[in-house]
Every structure is written in structure tokens, then in C-alpha cells.
Amino acid sequence: MPYVNIKVTGGSEAPTAAQKAELIGGVTELLARVLGKNPETTVVVIDEVDTDNWGIGGKSVSERRKEGR
Amino acid sequence: MPYVNIKVTGGSEAPTAAQKAELIGGVTELLARVLGKNPETTVVVIDEVDTDNWGIGGKSVSERRKEGR
Amino acid sequence: MPYVNIKVTGGSEAPTAAQKAELIGGVTELLARVLGKNPETTVVVIDEVDTDNWGIGGKSVSERRKEGR
Amino acid sequence: MPYVNIKVTGGSEAPTAAQKAELIGGVTELLARVLGKNPETTVVVIDEVDTDNWGIGGKSVSERRKEGR
Amino acid sequence: MPYVNIKVTGGSEAPTAAQKAELIGGVTELLARVLGKNPETTVVVIDEVDTDNWGIGGKSVSERRKEGR
Amino acid sequence: MPYVNIKVTGGSEAPTAAQKAELIGGVTELLARVLGKNPETTVVVIDEVDTDNWGIGGKSVSERRKEGR
Numbered sequence: 001m002p003y004v005n006i007k008v009t010g011g012s013e014a015p016t017a018a019q020k021a022e023l024i025g026g027v028t029e030l031l032a033r034v035l036g037k038n039p040e041t042t043v044v045v046i047d048e049v050d051t052d053n054w055g056i057g058g059k060s061v062s063e064r065r066k067e068g069r
Numbered sequence: 070m071p072y073v074n075i076k077v078t079g080g081s082e083a084p085t086a087a088q089k090a091e092l093i094g095g096v097t098e099l100l101a102r103v104l105g106k107n108p109e110t111t112v113v114v115i116d117e118v119d120t121d122n123w124g125i126g127g128k129s130v131s132e133r134r135k136e137g138r
Numbered sequence: 139m140p141y142v143n144i145k146v147t148g149g150s151e152a153p154t155a156a157q158k159a160e161l162i163g164g165v166t167e168l169l170a171r172v173l174g175k176n177p178e179t180t181v182v183v184i185d186e187v188d189t190d191n192w193g194i195g196g197k198s199v200s201e202r203r204k205e206g207r
Numbered sequence: 208m209p210y211v212n213i214k215v216t217g218g219s220e221a222p223t224a225a226q227k228a229e230l231i232g233g234v235t236e237l238l239a240r241v242l243g244k245n246p247e248t249t250v251v252v253i254d255e256v257d258t259d260n261w262g263i264g265g266k267s268v269s270e271r272r273k274e275g276r
Numbered sequence: 277m278p279y280v281n282i283k284v285t286g287g288s289e290a291p292t293a294a295q296k297a298e299l300i301g302g303v304t305e306l307l308a309r310v311l312g313k314n315p316e317t318t319v320v321v322i323d324e325v326d327t328d329n330w331g332i333g334g335k336s337v338s339e340r341r342k343e344g345r
Numbered sequence: 346m347p348y349v350n351i352k353v354t355g356g357s358e359a360p361t362a363a364q365k366a367e368l369i370g371g372v373t374e375l376l377a378r379v380l381g382k383n384p385e386t387t388v389v390v391i392d393e394v395d396t397d398n399w400g401i402g403g404k405s406v407s408e409r410r411k412e413g414r
Contacts, residue, residue: 045123052227059231193373208401213348238353297404
């Protein structure tokens with residue numbers, strides 16, 4: 001019954017469909033292995049966030065990328 | 070003052086504007102009826118999630134749809 | 139497969155277990171009726187938020203309650 | 208280490224990249240000033256929500272805008 | 277820079293500190309392996325939700341547990 | 346109409362009621378100043394997260410604190 005939300009940067013940095021499927025399978029397996037949670041009712045939602053809309057260190061990721069970080 | 074977030078699959082499965090309006094009205098009415106919450110300050114946000122980005126049972130909804138589920 | 143998160147004020151304003159059950163049943167029924175979603179995989183999570191931790195109009199709900207609002 | 212999520216209406220009401228950068232910088236500075244949090248690990252995510260998908264007072268913002276509110 | 281939120285049932289079903297540490301390490305490793313994300317800025321937040329406050333199939337988990345599910 | 350969620354570590358690191366009021370006032374003022382949002386309908390929710398339940402760099406904050414970080 002767990003619910004997992006994964007937020008990553010999108011746009012040119014977005015994961016492929018195959019990578020998203022691997023994340024969904026991997027985190028579902030992790031919850032089954034560590035906590036014995038039933039995979040059938042484990043829900044995973046992936047959000048792709050534009051680099052203008054994600055900030056760390058007081059700056060957007062877009063700004064950081066321009067600075068080479 | 071309640072805040073409600075509803076996540077459903079989007080893309081070809083996305084709700085119409087009329088359906089979204091009905092969800093907003095319905096959940097606001099539910100909170101007023103059950104808890105006496107003021108509709109004027111009840112906030113509802115609907116997120117439409119791509120079927121590649123939603124997983125259940127360890128697989129993405131896109132994969133499940135291909136398998137006829 | 140929908141996921142719904144409902145945030146309401148807690149503490150002395152917290153809903154009872156019966157009210158929470160009514161919210162869970164009501165919003166699940168709403169999603170089945172409006173969008174044809176399967177109730178068996180509709181997930182609802184209710185968060186009870188302390189009135190010190192909820193703000194509206196630039197003030198916490200605790201401050202607003204003291205002012206009689 | 209704080210995590211901040213800001214949801215605002217998008218589409219024609221969406222903030223510009225410069226406004227989003229100002230929000231990211233401002234809220235990071237606020238958490239450093241009030242709580243002494245390290246800006247380097249303060250994460251901010253901004254979500255732009257379609258006016259059809261945002262409800263208040265039991266109606267979507269799209270409906271409210273048509274009514275001149 | 278990813279952000280991951282994991283919600284599981286709490287109370288008598290809550291994970292131990294060791295299990296939570298294993299979830300944090302496991303999901304951080306998964307994001308590094310699948311997407312090449314930097315573990316140093318991967319943030320994980322685990323929420324423990326009371327069984328009265330979690331619903332699936334239109335009923336709270338508390339009700340389901342009483343029915344032996 | 347914006348909605349803001351702020352997550353910080355709780356327990357012995359939790360903000361005081363006065364600090365939470367300052368965060369609520371400050372972020373509401375920021376949204377009014379940068380985007381012209383109406384403070385009366387700006388909602389802020391603060392979550393205090395146990396240091397066992399918050400991970401960064403693949404370890405819980407509790408573990409990091411023991412290591413002097």
C-alpha cells in the first residue's frame with residue numbers, strides 16, 4: 001500500500017520511458033524487500049520538473065547549468 | 070481551509086474540464102458536509118500524470134495498458 | 139488508480155475516525171462516479187496539520203483562532 | 208536541508224523565469240534568516256497548475272476568471 | 277538533486293529506524309544507478325501515516341485490518 | 346491562491362511557534378511582492394519531519410548528526 005513520489009529534473013534531462021520503468025520496478029522491489037509491502041498495491045508517481053522550476057542553493061537549476069554546475 | 074490534491078492518469082485518459090469541475094465541486098461539498106469546512110477557503114489541485122510516470126504493481130501504467138490491464 | 143491527499147487542521151479540530159472513514163468512502167465514490175475509476179486501487183491519505191503549522195492570509199491558524207476567526 | 212514546494216496557477220498566469228528565480232532566492236534566504244538553514248542544501252520546486260485544475264470555493268479558477276473574479 | 281517522498285503506514289506497522297535507513301540508502305542508490313544522480317544532493321522524506329488516515333478500496337486501513345485484510 | 350509546503354527537520358530541531366509564524370508571514374509576503382498574489386488566499390503548510398525520516402546523501406539526518414554533520 002505504500003505511495004512513492006519521485007521528483008527529478010525534466011526537459012533535456014528527463015528520464016526515458018525505460019528508465020522510468022526501471023525506477024518504478026526498483027523502488028517497488030525495495031519496499032517489498034525491506035518492509036514486506038505488497039507490490040500489487042505499491043503506487044509510484046514520477047514528476048519531471050523543468051530546470052527553471054527547481055532551485056537549490058538559492059538558484060534555479062537552469063542558472064546553475066549555465067554556470068557549468 | 071482544507072487542501073486537497075487529486076492525482077489521476079492524464080494524456081488520452083485525462084479528465085475533461087467538465088469532469089474536473091465536477092471533482093472540484095464534489096470534494097469541496099464533501100468536506101463541508103462531513104467536517105463543516107468553509108467552501109470559500111477549500112483549495113483543490115488536480116494533477117494529471119502521464120501513464121509512463123505512474124506505476125503500480127511494479128510496472129508503469131503504460132506497460133499495464135499494453136498487457137490489456 | 140487515483141491518489142488523493144486531504145490536508146485538514148488537526149489537534150482539537152481533528153476529524154474523528156468515523157469522519158475520516160466517511161471522507162475516504164466519499165472521495166473514492168466521487169472518483170468512481172465522475173471518472174469511472176476503480177475503487178479497489180483508489181488510495182486516500184489524510185494529513186492532520188497542527189494549527190501552528192497552517193497559514194492563511196499571512197498568519198497561522200493558531201493566531202487567527204485567537205483573533206476569533 | 209529544507210524542501211519547499213510552491214504551487215501557483217500556470218498557463219497565461221504563469222510566472223516568468225526571472226520571477227521563478229526570485230521566488231527560489233527569496234524563500235531560500237527566508238529559511239536561512241529565520242531558521243539558520245544552509246542555503247546550499249535548500250531545495251525549492253515550483254509547480255505551475257492549469258486554471259482548469261485548480262479549485263477554490265467549489266469552482267475551478269477557469270470558471271472564476273470567466274465570472275470576473 | 278532528486279527528491280523522493282515515501283509514505284507507509286505507521287503506528288504498530290511503522291518501520292524501524294534501521295529499516296528507514298535502508299530505504300533511504302536503497303532509493304538513493306537506485307537513482308544514482310539508473311539516472312546517474314548525485315547521491316550527495318538526493319533528498320528522501322518518509323511519512324508514516326496512521327491506519328485511520330490511509331484509505332484504499334473506499335475503506336480505511338484500520339477498518340480493513342479489523343476485517344482481516 | 347498559491348499553496349506553499351515547507352518541510353524542515355523536527356524534534357529537537359523543530360522551529361518554534363514564533364519562527365513558524367515568521368515563515369508563514371514571510372513566504373506570503375514574497376508571493377505578494379514577486380507575483381502580486383492575494384495574501385488572503387495564500388495557504389502555507391509546514392511539515393516537521395523526524396531526523397530518522399529525512400535522508401540526504403544516502404543517510405538519515407539522525408546518522409549524519411551522530412557523525413557530527
